[in-house]
Every structure is written in C-alpha cells, then in structure tokens.
Amino acid sequence: MRNDAKVIMINGPVVKGRGMANFKMREMVMVGRQKLIGEVIGLDGDVGTVQVYEETEGLMLYEEITSTGKPLSLKLGPGLLKNMFDGIERPLKRLQELSGDFIAEGIGLITIDEDKEWYVEMVVKKGDYVDEGYTIGVVPETSVIEHRIMMPPGKNGRVVHCVQDGRYKLNDVICVLETEDHEKIEVKLYQEWPVREPRPILERKALTIPLLTGQRVLDVFFPIAKGGTAAIPGGFGTGKTMTQHQLAKWSDADIIVYIGCGERGNEMTDVLNEFPKLKDPISGKSIMERTVLIANTSNMPVAAREASIYTGITIAEYYRDMGYHVAIMADSTSRWAEALRELSGRLEEMPAEEGFPAYLPSRLAGFYERAGLVETLCGQEASVTIIGAVSPAGGDFSEPVTENTKRYVNAFLALDKKLAYARHYPAINWLDSYSGYLKMLSDWYSNFVSENLMELRAEMIKVLHEEDKLIDIVQLVGEDVLPDDQRLILEIAKVIKVGFLQQNAFHKEDTYVPIQKQHLMLEIINYLYERGKEAIKLGIPISVVKNDELYSKVTRIKYTIKNDNLQDFGYLMQAIDAFYEPLIRKYK
C-alpha cells in the first residue's frame, strides 16, 4: 500500500495530515522525519487528525506521516515491576541513557527491556490443551511477585512444542500451540494489548473484601473495597499526594501501579528514593518489588498525559489476569481531564462546562469502570482497585471533574483546607467524606476483626456529628455554658480527632497501623467515653471527669502502644477503671 500522508496543519500537539484515507481510528502513527509518536484521533475523508505524544517544535509542513497498522498498545511482560515509565510505556532510565538528563523527542518507541534474560519455569507440556488466560510458564519477576506468562485472550489450542525450563529473553518463543483450525500460535514472554480496550474477564463479582491501608481514617471510617473505586479531591496543599503515597506504600494489594499524571517531577523522584527503602509489612520485602511507576510530569507532553492513565490501567489489568489484587493510584485525574480539555480546544470542539469537552463524563466512567473484583479467564479471584486524586480548581468541589468523578466512584475522601492549615493530616474531612462500601464489607469486618467494629465506628461518627453541631453553639457563646454531658462529647471528639483520625506519616510506629490495633484504639476511646458518661450521670463535674493525664494518655496511644504489643491496651483499660471506680464509688 502506497503511503503518502503529509502534514498539513500543526497546532501544538495536534497535527492534521492529508492522504490518510487508509488510516484507522486510534491507530499509532509516526510523524515527520523525527518519527514522533502519535495516535489518530479523527478522520474526515482524506484528512486525519493526530495527537502527538512528543514535542512538535521543528515539525515542518508536508512532512510524512507513516502508519504502523496497529492501535496504541503496550508490551506486557516481565520487566514492568520496579520500573518507571513515561505515559506511553517508555522506560525513563532507558530514555536517560539515550538522551541524557533532559528528555528529547524522536527517540522512538522503546519499551520493556528485550535483552534481559528471565528464568522461565514451564507449567504446560506437550499435548496439553490451553485455554485463553491460563498460565503457560512462570517467571520470578521480583522477590515477591511471580509473573505468569498467560495464553493471550481470545486464543486457545493444544501445545505442540514447548521449551525446557531455562533463561529466555522477551522475544523468545517459549511455546507453540495449534488451534482446532490447525492454526499455529506462538507464545513469547510478552503479549501486546491496546491500551484503550479493557482486558476480558469471566465475570464481575460482588465486592466483599476491604483494601486494608493501615490508615485509620480509611480502614475504619471510610473503607475502600478491593475492586472498588475511590476519589480523593482536595485543593493544593491539602495532602492528596501524601495520601496517595501512603496508600501506595501500605495497601495490602499484591501489586501497586502508581501514575504520576501531570504532577511534579520531584514527587516522582521522592517515590523513587523512598519506596525501595520501605518494607512491606506483610512480605517484609521492599515495597518497590511490587510497584510499577508511570510518570508524565506536568512539563512533559500533554498528549502522553492523556495516554498515561490508560497505560496504567492496562498494566493493572494484566497483573489482575494473573490472579493478583492490584491497586492503582492516579495522581491526578484532573490533569488528565485537563489534557482532554487542552486537546479538545486544539481540535476546536464545542466545549461543555468550563471548557471541558462534552465527553468528559463518559471518559471518566470508562476509566473507573475498569475497576472491579472479578473472576479471571482462568477462574481466579482478582481485582483492580482505582484510587484517583482530583485537584479541583480553586478547591471548589462543584467543578466538572469532581462532580463527574463523584458519579462513578463509591468512596469519596474529601480533603479539607482548614484541617490541612491546622496540620491535621490526613486532612480527610469526616463530615463530607463517604464510603459506599460499608455495608458490603461489614461481614468481613465482623468475621475477621471484631463483631462490634462497625458499631464502634457508628458511635464515633455520632460523637463527631454531635460535636460539629455543638461547635456552632460554642463559637457563639463559649464552651462554659454547655451542660456537662455535651462538654464530654466535645472532649471525646477531641480525643478521636487527635488520637485516632490524625495519623503521622513520618512516625515509624504510626505510619502504618494494623487493623487490630485500630479496633482496640476505638475500644479504648469508647470505654473512656462510656465511663465518662456514667460519671457525668452521677453529677460529677466535667472538670473532674476529664482527667488531663488520663486523656492525654489515651490520646497518645498511637505512639505509646507499639503495633506488635497490643496487650498494653489491657493495662490502659485498667488505668481508666482505676481512675473512675473510686470516683464513681465516692459520688454514689
């Protein structure tokens, strides 16, 4: 086929070409003499519109556009973990070797390392019949993750040839199968998959397991289910990235895919520095061993930002298909939406709200709907959980991205400027946030943690809601005029806020807290409250009931009681009794 597509229009990352009648929508193309990577996003007769993933400065009129014949797709295979990629799966380390400290254009499409040898242990043998999604061989990709080389979706057949266990490279054929129509299928260490297409599954399942994060405000107050979706909106400086980092570090998912989408370069550097040093509380190995990083910093080309989200979710789905629980952190989905807006503007499309294109909601839905707890093609239970940060303009949650995201996520963790100003971290506002997973997860919590955890939670939330109402009065007339039982509520609310909800990400004991300790902490706070109520009922004044030393002791349990020394809670319980028993006896 003769190819004479030529550039006829250039406007930033958007390029139009003539002679593109044979090109397909969403096909990957090379633009100009530098072979810039692009994707066809519109066709109008002979004229095609291309979004270019690299800087277009220097591109000339009538330069050639070449077709690659395939959609923008990823190579999925061993070598993804512990690596950092740009928005179109190019390893940044490799880019640095090729172009130095600054990213140049025209490097071309490079991807996971093709020269590295992996030790492959074959699972199938000659004569086996292998269905789509079933494992052919396994590779120890990192010290904690076994990479399963799977039969690509849509293919099945009988093994006619397979290699011995041994070291192979990405492009080596490790297995040849024959279909019923006598077609040959060669399986290499990798498979390709178009980023914009969800990978197939057998069926979706109801969500029943929580994604434990070691963060108290999440695990107990606003839990996220494995396979669920959550949004973390917040103005700048409220700690979105901090929260996302904490989740990436401590979530009990098998695999973490972290997408730095249009955010700061130094934040990605921070991740690169810090993650290798941190140990996963479950496996005891460095958390980098289970992490894939994708970075399109705010100054990198905007079209690749649009693609980065899809790259991330496709990688996540690939590991899910191996039977893993994957959590994906997208920081920030607003930058992705803005990339859509920018491209839409360059395409001169009719804008909807605030200049965002009319298809924003459907794109957001398409992204979040790729989450789920599923039965994979080979019948395993696995999940993709999506946690997206949202950066609302002016911190105003009524803007289009936040509003539309809210429609498609089930957990909404609203970050609050006022809390952040007071350095109350994580600055998740307990009044504005919600989690739709409470009901689905309550069985799990009562089976695996404690029967009364959800009751305790409800009790604590009630105290916080009461406090919110009381605060309005206090701000008008001062605390002294309130009756003692209401003042007790204020005091207990303070203990919950400082002692439980605030969590210090930089404190080695407090940065990750097991769910059992979280439960006991609530028990203690509740016990303090119960005994206080009892005392107040007998007419004991609040100034006596609220013993500074005792309250301060309870407030500091997060630091003073070690995560692996939970019997100390018993002593504290005794200390509370030791204070209230004689007091109550005296007044009786």
Add this chain to the structure above:
Amino acid sequence: MRQEYLNIKRIEGPLIVLENVDNPSYGEIIEIRMEDHKIRMGKVIKIEEKLVIAQVFEGTQGLSTNNTAIKFTGKPFELNVSKEVLGRAFNGVGKPIDDGGEIYSKHRYNINGRPINPVARRYPRDYIQTGISTIDTLMTLIRGQKLPIFSGNGLPHNEIAAQIVRQAKLRDAENKKFAVVFAAIGIKNDDAAFFKTSFEDAGVMENVVMFLNLADDPIVERISTPRCALTAAEYLAFEQDYDILVVMTDITSYCEALREISSAREEVPSRKGYPGYLYSDLATLYERAGVIHHKEGSITFLPILTMPNDDISHPIPDLTGYITEGQIVLGRDLHRNNLYPPVSVLPSLSRLMKDGIGEGFTREDHPDVSNQLFATYSRVQDVRALAQIIGENDLSEMDQKIMDFGRAFEAKFVTQNMNEERTIDQSIEIAWELLRILPKSELDRIDDEILNKYY
C-alpha cells in the same frame, strides 16, 4: 538562502498571518525587516496548510500588509549563553540592553528547554537559610525548590524577595558559586529600579543576570522573558555548577499576556478567559527548577505573583499552587497592622521541608516545633473569632493563654526588621519562648522526649 516574503495577509493584535510559505516549521523564528531596516522577531505558532500564523515579539504596531520583508530562519528561538551573562541586563528576547555588547557562545540554547527526566532528578534536601523566621521555621526553602510568593498589589513582596536574595545562605556554603537570575515580566519601572538598587546594596550585582520586560514593553515578549531567564539559569546551574536563585516577578503579567495572545488566536477559553493550557504552560516554567544527579549546581525558583483581588482561588495562584512545591502567602490584614514581613502563616507551606529539616539538617526539634506552631496558631484564629463575640474577658483561662500566644507570635516571631537576619537556631529558640506561654499538656504535636528536653 531562503526567500523573503513581502506580503502579510492579515494582522490581528500581536499576530500576523502569512500565505503560501514554503516549508515552514512549527515554532521556528521569523525575522521581520521593517521599513527602517530594524528587525523584529516572530515565532510560528500555528501552521494551516497555506497559512502560517506567527506572533511578533516586539508587537505589530507600524506593520502594514506590505511594508515588511519576512525571513524564515528555520530555527527555534535560541539564545546565546556563556558565563559572560553574569552582571548583564537583557530585554525579554535576550538582547543586551546595557552597553556591554553582544554575548558570544559556542552553543545556542533553545529557550523552551526540555523536561528534566524524573529519574535524573535528585531529591532536594539542603535547606537554604533565608534569615526570616517564618520562612525558615515554618516553610523552609530547600535548594532546588520552586516556592512562589503569593502576594497582592501594594504588599511588600519585592522587599521580601530582595531580603531573601540578600540573606540566603546554603548549609556548608563555603566557596560555592552562587548567582541570581532576575526576570521582570511586565513590572513597573520603579519596581525594576528597586531590585537593581537592592542587588547593588547586597553587593551581588556582578553575579546577577537580569532579563527585563517592563510594563510598557511589548506584551509578546512577556512570553519569552521567563524562558530566556530560565535558559540562562539552566546553563549556569547545570553546565557551570552555580547555585542559582531565580527571582521572577510578576507571573500574573505573564499569564495575562498568554491570555491576550490566546484570545487573539480565538482559542476556546477556560476559567476567567485564560487558555485551557495555562496549567501545562506554567509547568514548563516552574518545572525547570531542580537538582540533577551528578551535577553540582541547582536552580531554586522564587516566582512572585500578585493575586488579583487577593483571591487565592483565582486561576493564576490556583494553578501555580498545584505545580510549585508550596507557597509563601502574604496577608493584607497583617500588612494593615503594620507587620513586616506579613507572611500569612496558615495557608503557607513548603512541601519539601519534611526531608530537609530535623536531625542532621537543622535541629531535631524543628519538625515538631513547626507542627505545633501551625496547630496552635490555627487555634488562635478560632479563639479570636470567639473573643469577638463574647469578649476576651469571658474566655476560658486556656483560651486567654492562646490569645496571648497569638499576640506574642505575631509580635516576636513573625515580625522582624527588613535587614534583620536570624539564624534557624535563633528562630527556633524564639518559637520555644512562645510555646512556653502554654502548659506542657497543650503541646500535643511535640514528642515527649523533645518536650522534656526543650520546654
């Protein structure tokens, strides 16, 4: 030799439209020869088959559709940079405006730069002591950080920036090469003069590079001014091992210029008429700050912006805050009460300080003290609101102490003289003095051990 074009098809504001150009390239520089043989520069910003749209840096006044000769250079906007730029002054397109003559250099540098590969970045951790208590203790500036000053018209942001330039000290600063790159974007002549004088007073003039685009200079040059400045900064930092402090004022003028050009191009506007790509565009400036592995130098970036109507949720401060690593916010109420520097502590923040302070960097008690000051001062605001309603006398005993703390904090900690330089040690000592106003049990952000040692 490429041919010259004698006809302009259309002139719209700062833009010109040319027809039937042979092989134009996107982003290339054009030279427009005027009737008086003076040359103006332009840049191709859109190509549409037969039509080429270019923006003219020096403005389009005096241009007619047939009085010019236009040459396409085929090159992007490049700048000559060498060590000779130190001590010199340039206009917004990098032409010398002092009488020091042209700059010659082996390489020419594309002023747009290129994104730093995140894996090449070194995480910034060395603090810079500015000598200003609020900044050093509560929003510590780190070498390689981008930390803007969010100000308003009439607030003393220039004085604060000048004070930082005067007093900035790096840890182990001995025999380090230090230089300032100053970019003025659409600022008043007096403001530019103020900076010049203060650089002279500080005795750093021979280590200052200035790029000046004043309020009456062409609008389009405001787009190139910061890029020229950052290109010079990158050269000095990453090729000549200088620690560079880039002071840039006023980002608001820059954004307004961007909006003006955008509307001339009839682009779809987003918030308040600013173009949809304002975020990406600002990021291409701010993200040029940083430190790189195996390179000695650094770029620390101190942009100044005046918030229109003091509104922090206006798109300019808003998008800036999303890109930069924190912000120093100035408050009008503090200024009205005659406090200098009027740093509004609560909304201010330095994202990088967590890794650059504490044991081994500043002092072991620094993180906790800073946290406690923020928390307590935030309480001061609540108590003040209450006091306004019920009167200060009816406050509880503890609340009265909080009020005392608030007053002392503003008078002793925030306030300092324009040429008073406090070490971080001194600043933290003052902080302890203030914290002792409150009983130990109220200091819930400070670790017991540290509390026992310093209280």
